[in-house]
Amino acid sequence: MVKITKIGxxxxxxxxxxxxxxVINKGLSAVxxxxxxxxxxxxxxxxxxxxxxxxxxxxxTLKDKKVMLSRIEHIENxxxxxxxxxxxxxxxxxxxxQRKREVREKIKNEVNMNIPIIFTSQTNSLKDxxxxxxxxxxxxxxxxxxxxxxxxxxxxxKNDETSDTTYEIVKELFSKIDLKIVEMKDGAGxxxxxxxxxxxxxxxxxxxxxxxxxxxxxxVMKKGLKMYKGPLAIADEIGLDNIKMWIEELxxxxxxxxxxxxxxxxxxDKGYTGIKAKQGFLNYR
Amino acid sequence: MKVLVLNSGSSxxxxxxxxxxxxxxxxxxxxxxxxxxKSVIKQKRFDGDVYELEDEIISHSVAIENxxxxxxxxxxxxxxxxxxxxxxxxxxxxxxxxxxRSVLINDKVIKAIEEFSDIAPLHNPFNLRGINAAKKAxxxxxxxxxxxxxxxxxxPEMAYIYPIPYVFYEKYKIRRYGFHGTSxxxxxxxxxxxxxxxxxxxxxxxxHLGNGCSVSAVKNGSSVDTSLGFSTIAGVMMGxxxxxxxxxxxxxxxxxxxxxxxxxxxxxxxxxxxxxxSGVSSDMRExxxxxxNGNKRAELAFQMxxxxxxxxxxxxxxxxxxxxxxVFTAGxxxxxxxxxxxxxxxxxxxxxxxxxxxxxxCIGKEMIISxxxxxxxxxxxxxxxxxxxxxxxxxxxxxxxDE
Numbered sequence: 001m002v003k004i005t006k007i008g009x010x011x012x013x014x015x016x017x018x019x020x021x022x023v024i025n026k027g028l029s030a031v032x033x034x035x036x037x038x039x040x041x042x043x044x045x046x047x048x049x050x051x052x053x054x055x056x057x058x059x060x061t062l063k064d065k066k067v068m069l070s071r072i073e074h075i076e077n078x079x080x081x082x083x084x085x086x087x088x089x090x091x092x093x094x095x096x097x098q099r100k101r102e103v104r105e106k107i108k109n110e111v112n113m114n115i116p117i118i119f120t121s122q123t124n125s126l127k128d129x130x131x132x133x134x135x136x137x138x139x140x141x142x143x144x145x146x147x148x149x150x151x152x153x154x155x156x157x158k159n160d161e162t163s164d165t166t167y168e169i170v171k172e173l174f175s176k177i178d179l180k181i182v183e184m185k186d187g188a189g190x191x192x193x194x195x196x197x198x199x200x201x202x203x204x205x206x207x208x209x210x211x212x213x214x215x216x217x218x219x220v221m222k223k224g225l226k227m228y229k230g231p232l233a234i235a236d237e238i239g240l241d242n243i244k245m246w247i248e249e250l251x252x253x254x255x256x257x258x259x260x261x262x263x264x265x266x267x268x269d270k271g272y273t274g275i276k277a278k279q280g281f282l283n284y285r
Numbered sequence: 286m287k288v289l290v291l292n293s294g295s296s297x298x299x300x301x302x303x304x305x306x307x308x309x310x311x312x313x314x315x316x317x318x319x320x321x322x323k324s325v326i327k328q329k330r331f332d333g334d335v336y337e338l339e340d341e342i343i344s345h346s347v348a349i350e351n352x353x354x355x356x357x358x359x360x361x362x363x364x365x366x367x368x369x370x371x372x373x374x375x376x377x378x379x380x381x382x383x384x385x386r387s388v389l390i391n392d393k394v395i396k397a398i399e400e401f402s403d404i405a406p407l408h409n410p411f412n413l414r415g416i417n418a419a420k421k422a423x424x425x426x427x428x429x430x431x432x433x434x435x436x437x438x439x440x441p442e443m444a445y446i447y448p449i450p451y452v453f454y455e456k457y458k459i460r461r462y463g464f465h466g467t468s469x470x471x472x473x474x475x476x477x478x479x480x481x482x483x484x485x486x487x488x489x490x491x492x493h494l495g496n497g498c499s500v501s502a503v504k505n506g507s508s509v510d511t512s513l514g515f516s517t518i519a520g521v522m523m524g525x526x527x528x529x530x531x532x533x534x535x536x537x538x539x540x541x542x543x544x545x546x547x548x549x550x551x552x553x554x555x556x557x558x559x560x561x562x563s564g565v566s567s568d569m570r571e572x573x574x575x576x577x578n579g580n581k582r583a584e585l586a587f588q589m590x591x592x593x594x595x596x597x598x599x600x601x602x603x604x605x606x607x608x609x610x611x612v613f614t615a616g617x618x619x620x621x622x623x624x625x626x627x628x629x630x631x632x633x634x635x636x637x638x639x640x641x642x643x644x645x646x647c648i649g650k651e652m653i654i655s656x657x658x659x660x661x662x663x664x665x666x667x668x669x670x671x672x673x674x675x676x677x678x679x680x681x682x683x684x685x686x687d688e
Contacts, residue, residue, distance in 0.1 A: 003343045005322045027296060027321035057544055058552035071322070150545055176320065228545065 004173050006031055008086035008111075010078075010103055012043030014242055015120060016092025018148040021047050024071040025064075025149065026177040031073045031084045040074055046276060047072075050149060078110040088173055090118045095245040097121075100129045108135055116166040118142055122193035123249035126159050126186045136161040140170050145192045148179065150228070155191055156181045197246055197258065199231045204261035214281040236280030240264060241273045286682075287311075287369050288675040289356075289423075291349075292376040293415025295407070296320055298348045302356060302363055302370075303675035310671065311363040312356065316348040324348075328355055336361040345414040349422045372682060373419050373428045374674040376467070377412045379405035380432030382458065387435065387677040389685065390416060390428040398430065404458060404515070429678040436466030439507035447515070461519075463501070463511035465493045465615075467673040472614045472666045473503040479653070480610060480662055488605040490598055493668065494624065495615030496567075498523045500594065502601035502608075510604050512597055518553055521593050524567030527557035528593060562586040569617050569624065591627035598628065602635060602661075610662040611637065619649050619667050629663065636660030 007023050009016055009032045020030045020043070034040035051068060054060040060068075073084065081089065089111060093099050100121055107117060119129055119141045126141040136159055143155040154174060158167055174181050184191070203217050218230020235243050244260055251258040267273075267280060274280030286306065292299040298316040303309070314328035324342035329335050336355065342348050356362050356370075364370070375390070381401040388394055395416065402409040419428060445461040446454060453459040469491045476491075477484040484506045491501045498521040501511040512520025512529075522528035539549050560567040563586035565575045575583035602608055612618075613625050622644045629637050638659035647654050647665045655663035 003341065005320065005341065005343065027318065029322045054548070057542060057548045058556050059545075059548040060551065061555055150547070228543075 002087070002169055002172065004087045004169070004176055005029060006084060006086045007173070008081045008084070008089040009033065010089060010091045010107065010111075011093035012040060013094055014092055015122075015144045015148065015238065016090070017043045017046040017050070019090060019092065019120070019144050020072065021050055021068070021149045022144075022152075022177050022179065024068040025060075027071075028177065029071045029073065031075060031081065031086055033075050033078055033081065035076055042276065044072070049275070054149070078106060081111050082113050086113070086115065088116050088118060088169065089113070090120065092120055095122055095124075095242060095249055097124045097128060097249065100124060101131070104129060104133055104135060108133065114138070116140065116169050118170060120144065123246050126157060130159065137163040138166050140166060141186070142170075142174075142181075143192055144179075152178060153180045153182065156183050157186045159186055193246055194250065196231060196234065197243070197250060200235050200243060200264075201247070201258070201261060203232060204263045207263060208261075218282070232281035236274035236282055236284070239274045239276060240268055240280050244268060286371045286679055287364065288678050289370050289373045289419075290376070290671045290674045291373060291415050291419060292671075293345060293412050293418075295411045298345060298352065298415060300352050301671045301675075303671060305675050305679050308672055308676075313671075314352065314355065316342060316352065318342075319345060319348050326351060326355065328361060330361065330363060334361055344418070345411075346418040346421060349415075349418040353422055367423070370423065370426055372678045373423060373426055374678040375412060375416050375419070375428060375430050376433065376670070376674055377416075377430045378408035378433045378464065379462065380430070380434045380438075381462075382438065384430070384432045384435050385438035387429055387431040387674075387681050389681055390420070390430050394430055404462075427678075427682060429681045431467060431674040431677045433464045433466050434462045436470045437461075437463030437501070437508045437511050440510060444510045459515055461511070461514040463499070463508065464513045464517050465497065465499045465501075466508070467670040468493045468614060468668040469499070469501040469503060469508060469511070471670065471673045472612045472668055473501075474506070475651075475666050476610050476612050476664055477506075479651070479664060479666070482609060487610075488608040489610045489612060490601045490605065490608050491612045491614065492594060492598070492618050492628075493615045494521070494594065494613065494618035494621075496524050497526070498528075498594075498615075498617075500597040500601060502604045504605055510601060521597060522562075522590055523558045524569075525555050525558045525560045527553045527561070559586045559590060562589060569621060573621075573623065587623075588627070591624055591630075594624070594628040595630075595632075598632070607635075608661055610664060612664045612666050614666050614668040619665055622647065625654065625663075625665070637663060639663060 006029045009020060009030055012032050012034050023030050051060060051065045055062060055065060091103050093103050117135060117139045119126060119139060121129060121141055122143050130136050130139060140158045140162055145151045145153045206212060207217060214232045218232050221227050221230045244264060247258050247260050271277055272279040275284055278284045288303050288305055290301045290303055296319045301313040302311045304311055312330045314326060316326045318324040319342050324340055326338045342351060353367055357364050357367055377398055379401040383397050398409055398413055447460060472491050473489050474484060476489050477487045486505060488504045491503055493499050497517055499511055499513040500521060502509050518526040520528050535549055559572055563572050563583040565580060565583045566572055572583045572586050576587050598611060617624055625644055626639060629639055638656040640654055640656045643652060644654040649667060651667060652665050653662055654665055
């Protein structure tokens, strides 16, 4: 059994906060590299808000919150990862292929640790992210299903050259933090993101055509399709800016299917990015 | 015989070395935060020597390796060599319907414990980690599993089947199992010895009131009913666990507050009981302090706790058709005269007479706290689950030799 007690996070954007929350809830430490302090603080706010929501829903206690938050450390230099002796590194930056590739190079040149690397791309294949990089044996890609602390599920794929050691260590991590793994083939867009995006695009069409409110749309989906949360509420939770990025990345596969809808553009123009702005498809004020 | 007793949790490992020739605990310790950052080992020897160590302990195997080193440590240990450990006794929470007594661990036993992980997912997998780690570190030393549920396997069917469709018992073995078995066994047996009664003609109600609480009815040395059930949240209200209540309530709350199963479980196990009612604490001492200072909900929590214990005593008195004795044990049971007094208040009609002075003076020690003319004797008996485990280890090994 290898040591898995400290998980490094390269960035805290996208679905990173959910993963950090899951890690610290299981007694592990999270060392987060984020140069932009406002982004770090915003990620931390999301974690705190999610923990508060869990407390409100009886899932955690105030004592749990205090202990969990004490397990987060912030660093501003990539070289500090090795000083903190992290065991696994998780990439959690914006959902842009080019950005993922930049991060890949930074990890290779500045982190330079012989540890598994977990990319968290929702819409790009691991093959495209890694290209000819020599990080292939150390890398896998996971997609934490939105609300990962609640649903406790990640979609997971490795490339042909991912080493058995990397594969086993990453599986050990997910077992340790009690996340179920669904393994699949490398590809652009996993089950959750692609189906969610399709549903959101469909929702925007339905709302435009019928005038149904976002609240009613989510109500029908929850009660009719037995979803725990409505798709629009999930989108608000992920952040509508992130959703837009996912759609844009997926449009590279099929631009006739994946187009940013007008409703979404209008919301973003007004700064309504979802729960973090207290307004997205739904109102949280 | 020197027995290493292990109690392995998800991220902790409690250990004790017991000399079974005297029943003395030579050394006890706790490895905490296994697999997390900053693991801690705290150890206390019989002579008061205390040792603490902060280290990185990534697994139960590493924990056991550290424990074995500490046990033979020249400065803080009690043994000269690991070879002095004659056997290992493991506390295993769930033995299902398969184990009504302690057994020598072999591959079949391990497989069975694994199978019961479905009904005890929070305990059995971690007990197994301790077993596997100890087997690896001490491959030639016999290892015995002592089950928390075993003592209650004597419950009659009418006490363990739940009034829901029988098919769930057949499909998933959903039934009352009961827990704290080693404690109820120990204090019920000890009680018969103190009162010089033949255990085979003796009825006693045992109240294990600690962080977790359970009340059992024990007749002729066998458990005939117990308040904990399929899980460890049934029966008496506890520090943060709810105890018995109308199951429709949780379904209603889940619907209204849109709770997941995990959140509802957390509500019932971490937010309920004394803490949930009082809003003050899960600790009975703090509840009583708050009540003394006028906190009405703390007073309510205290009153409820005693009332529920009293209801179980009443119910089990009837089950036993008149018990010979009532025993209080564990943290609250051994140390809280107020709880004992209120739980027994008004039971003179059935022959329970408390000696108020004796009860007041009894804190954490063995004592008869009823009056001499009390028909039903009331006793305080400190529990010793580790000793039961060590004695069971000896029993199992002796029986093997006989065979």
